[in-house]
Amino acid sequence: MAKEDKQKFESVAWLKHYRYWIVFAFSFLLYANSIPNFYAMDDELVTTINSQSPHRLTSKGIAAIPEIFKEPYYKDARGYAYDYRPLVLTTFAIEHSLFGDNPHVSHFFNVLLYALLCVLLLKVLEVLFKNYNLLLALVATLLFAAHPVHTEVVVSIKNRDEILALLFALIACWGLFKAVEFNGIKKILYTMLGFAFLFAILSKPTAIVLLPILILFVVIHNKESLLVLLVLSIVSIMLLAITQSSIFSIAQFLIMVSIVWLAVFILHIIIYKDDVMNSKWVVRYRRILMGYRKKIAEYNVQSFIAASISIKTAILIALVLILVSFILVLVGVPKGFVPIFLLAPLTYFLQWHKRFSIIHFLVFLLLLSASVLLDMFTSGLLFYIGYIVTKKETKVDIWYILFSAYSALVILLFTDSQSGFVTLSIVILFAVLYKSKWAKYFVLLCACILPTLLYFIIGDDIILSEILVHLLINNLMGVIVVLLAFQVSKKLQWSLVCILIFLISFSGYIPEKFNPDFNLSINASQVYQTQLPKIIEQNIYNRPITYLEAVTDALSPIEYKLGTAAQVLTKYTALLIVPYPLSFYYGYKIIDYQSGFEPLNILTLLAYMLLGIAGLIFLRKQKIIAISILVMVIGISIYTNIFLAAPGMMADRFLFVPSLGFCLLLAYAILKICKQNMGKNSAVLNWQTIAPKLKYSVLTILLAYSALTIARNNDWENELTLFTADINHLEASAQANNLYALALMKYSFNETNPTEAIKMRQTAELHFKKSITIFPKFFNSQYDLARTQSILGEYEEAEKSFVKAAKIDTSFPDAWLQAIDIAMSQHRYNDAIQYFSLMQPKYVEESPSNIYKFGYVYFLNKEYDLSIKVLKRGLSIFPNQADMNLVIGESYRALAKNDSAVFYLKKSLELNPESEQLKQLILEIKSN
Numbered sequence: 001m002a003k004e005d006k007q008k009f010e011s012v013a014w015l016k017h018y019r020y021w022i023v024f025a026f027s028f029l030l031y032a033n034s035i036p037n038f039y040a041m042d043d044e045l046v047t048t049i050n051s052q053s054p055h056r057l058t059s060k061g062i063a064a065i066p067e068i069f070k071e072p073y074y075k076d077a078r079g080y081a082y083d084y085r086p087l088v089l090t091t092f093a094i095e096h097s098l099f100g101d102n103p104h105v106s107h108f109f110n111v112l113l114y115a116l117l118c119v120l121l122l123k124v125l126e127v128l129f130k131n132y133n134l135l136l137a138l139v140a141t142l143l144f145a146a147h148p149v150h151t152e153v154v155v156s157i158k159n160r161d162e163i164l165a166l167l168f169a170l171i172a173c174w175g176l177f178k179a180v181e182f183n184g185i186k187k188i189l190y191t192m193l194g195f196a197f198l199f200a201i202l203s204k205p206t207a208i209v210l211l212p213i214l215i216l217f218v219v220i221h222n223k224e225s226l227l228v229l230l231v232l233s234i235v236s237i238m239l240l241a242i243t244q245s246s247i248f249s250i251a252q253f254l255i256m257v258s259i260v261w262l263a264v265f266i267l268h269i270i271i272y273k274d275d276v277m278n279s280k281w282v283v284r285y286r287r288i289l290m291g292y293r294k295k296i297a298e299y300n301v302q303s304f305i306a307a308s309i310s311i312k313t314a315i316l317i318a319l320v321l322i323l324v325s326f327i328l329v330l331v332g333v334p335k336g337f338v339p340i341f342l343l344a345p346l347t348y349f350l351q352w353h354k355r356f357s358i359i360h361f362l363v364f365l366l367l368l369s370a371s372v373l374l375d376m377f378t379s380g381l382l383f384y385i386g387y388i389v390t391k392k393e394t395k396v397d398i399w400y401i402l403f404s405a406y407s408a409l410v411i412l413l414f415t416d417s418q419s420g421f422v423t424l425s426i427v428i429l430f431a432v433l434y435k436s437k438w439a440k441y442f443v444l445l446c447a448c449i450l451p452t453l454l455y456f457i458i459g460d461d462i463i464l465s466e467i468l469v470h471l472l473i474n475n476l477m478g479v480i481v482v483l484l485a486f487q488v489s490k491k492l493q494w495s496l497v498c499i500l501i502f503l504i505s506f507s508g509y510i511p512e513k514f515n516p517d518f519n520l521s522i523n524a525s526q527v528y529q530t531q532l533p534k535i536i537e538q539n540i541y542n543r544p545i546t547y548l549e550a551v552t553d554a555l556s557p558i559e560y561k562l563g564t565a566a567q568v569l570t571k572y573t574a575l576l577i578v579p580y581p582l583s584f585y586y587g588y589k590i591i592d593y594q595s596g597f598e599p600l601n602i603l604t605l606l607a608y609m610l611l612g613i614a615g616l617i618f619l620r621k622q623k624i625i626a627i628s629i630l631v632m633v634i635g636i637s638i639y640t641n642i643f644l645a646a647p648g649m650m651a652d653r654f655l656f657v658p659s660l661g662f663c664l665l666l667a668y669a670i671l672k673i674c675k676q677n678m679g680k681n682s683a684v685l686n687w688q689t690i691a692p693k694l695k696y697s698v699l700t701i702l703l704a705y706s707a708l709t710i711a712r713n714n715d716w717e718n719e720l721t722l723f724t725a726d727i728n729h730l731e732a733s734a735q736a737n738n739l740y741a742l743a744l745m746k747y748s749f750n751e752t753n754p755t756e757a758i759k760m761r762q763t764a765e766l767h768f769k770k771s772i773t774i775f776p777k778f779f780n781s782q783y784d785l786a787r788t789q790s791i792l793g794e795y796e797e798a799e800k801s802f803v804k805a806a807k808i809d810t811s812f813p814d815a816w817l818q819a820i821d822i823a824m825s826q827h828r829y830n831d832a833i834q835y836f837s838l839m840q841p842k843y844v845e846e847s848p849s850n851i852y853k854f855g856y857v858y859f860l861n862k863e864y865d866l867s868i869k870v871l872k873r874g875l876s877i878f879p880n881q882a883d884m885n886l887v888i889g890e891s892y893r894a895l896a897k898n899d900s901a902v903f904y905l906k907k908s909l910e911l912n913p914e915s916e917q918l919k920q921l922i923l924e925i926k927s928n
Helices: 002-012 019-030 058-068 086-099 103-128 134-146 148-155 157-179 185-194 197-203 205-221 226-243 250-271 273-277 280-299 311-330 340-350 356-369 375-389 398-414 419-433 437-458 464-484 490-504 518-523 558-577 599-617 623-637 658-673 692-715 719-729 734-748 754-774 779-791 795-808 814-825 829-838 848-860 864-877 882-894 898-911 916-927
Strands: none
Touching: 019 103, 019 134, 019 692, 058 086, 086 103, 086 157, 086 197, 103 134, 103 148, 103 157, 103 205, 134 148, 134 658, 134 692, 148 157, 148 692, 157 185, 157 197, 157 205, 157 226, 185 226, 197 205, 197 226, 205 226, 205 250, 205 623, 226 250, 250 273, 558 599, 558 623, 558 658, 599 623, 623 658, 658 692, 692 719, 719 734, 734 754, 734 779, 754 779, 779 795, 779 814, 795 814, 795 829, 814 829, 814 848, 829 848, 848 864, 848 882, 864 882, 882 898, 882 916, 898 916
């Protein structure tokens, strides 16, 4: 009887017993129809797609692995190179040795790795949410596996790096989870397994964004993992710094580590607040604080601006300011104004220390020595003056004098204006003339507003709207600080802090006259400027990203970076909720050049900012919601184009990590709506006990996702099928039209039906024209349009297009040469000569064939003297040219200068002794 009950239970609980196999089979079968696909977009970056153009590394097989670890991910003949992704290239090198260059094998391994990733994700979520119903982890994993935005990651062979990065990050997370369950050698082994995160970075550098997510997971799971996480963060960021083609200074490295460490401590404090508040050092601190508060009460300072400010709010404001300052520097803001007076609450609190003057001076001395914002010098001095004039008893001591002298020296040496001294004079004037507390509040507001006002007035190309916007922002910040000086409710304080965070994000400004690297090269000390060592070659350039790929770059005003970010975030949100239609590319003008201050963009940015804050607020009581939100916000942050310019500005594959947070939130919402008990022991994980409403809700979504995914897999059969499927909803994208037209031209040469080939080329011509209409200065489209028209026999239109292309990019002479060839073929030699005159002389003289063609067209136009002049110039550069000597001889013959003609014809014969025609021509001239 017991045996029958056991068999009955096992048959009922099959879902629990086989859940890992179910996830693996579901994930694999979902993408199985992609295995017969061929190579598609960008696969040439990792493997050989054409035997005539083998990949520079992976085509050598396993023997190339040592070389792979010394070389950048991409490198071409022009010297462009970027990234360091040795692990993904290693997988393709191994594939080449075992199976040759076979797209179906590559697709198979992509699908296999994705299925394994989904299984590991289920394991990690089950451990992370060990106190919740197992259904949560299972439903979230199935939704993640089926989400259609992953098709680009799985079906594109090149995007294996995305799968490997997340796979290794999950391995690291699982290893750190397990480390706490064991002692001794097993704990060491699992901790080492946690360093698998380094393999994630070696798979794709942007995996660094997974570091805060890994920290979030591990801190929530175990409060004793701080030391391991801090060490892992240092090693990971160091690995990222020394393996990338862009230069990392020690200052940037320290900034990144500081931000990560700050995140670790904040998460730990939020999640384990009770433990932290009862710790010895906090108890001691609270006792000291009570003593300070007693001193404050005894001192009876009524006019002091921060006497009643919440310490929690003050510290939060200070941390936010520091974080924003770091971010502004990382994104290339050379002189972004972040008012240092916002640090006032924290330093006001420090003043009650018996040696406050020394502490204050030393802190600001450190800030000034390693400062990353020029205006910090001016604002720091103004703040100290504000501190002095708002005290009930003003006392200037030696520390104030030293600080003032140091600040004045820095202002004098490192700024190109006297704004600091002018503002300082105004502040002192108000302090002397007025004694009321409201006058002193006004003084502090002036210390905030005037530097920005003067900064704009003194600068060049001033726009009144920019002055007003920045004045408004800084004025609002000042008002917030004044309000915080009074007793207000905690809710109001936190609301003001949220507004403050939002306003700070708009306080950066980039005047074009400044070098974006000016901060780090001037303000950082020599030690901080030192570059970290590199493990790959130094003399390479990062991938050039054009306006079509990203409308903003490092030099763009932060206002327009935020505008781009808002548009991208809106589209990403839509794709997470309704993943249709998906696109192979976006770019300009799907994403346009917009200001972040437009109403819709402000709302979008504010919504995401509040979403991130909500994630932190929910961490203690609503961990599932908090984790979901934070994974989405953190995962998407690196692809907003604020920190880095992403090619195309957005891509479906960039949602790979953020979709994990979305699927987790969706799973939680479904379970809640269906009233599923979320407790750990609420239900046995089996099909029969799951509520029908829940089963069919999940199945409906999975079926919809699966249908979209399977259909999308077929679109990726090859480049042409992919572009054809998407182009109808990408009509506004200049680059998408260009890529589609190029693919049509490429495949037209393989088309056996001549009529169909012509039709494909005519369609290509149409889309080249659409691309140019969207972006008239698109050289590639203009040039390829001309080539297409030439192939179609539309020579007149082709010539015009070549000329337009040549005028767009004067450094590309081939466009002029193609136009010249068409003009010469139609005997319009004057037009050909005109085109030559429009070419830069250095391009004419860089090749003997160009000089010959220039001289020859003069000859055909019967301008023999000019022909001789051009060709003699050519012979002085390239002496042994038979063709040039021949045309010079013919020109002299036409001018009836037979001796000279014979001389040059003999030279030509010496260089081409086999020419019977030349011999006959010389004899003919001599006989005359």
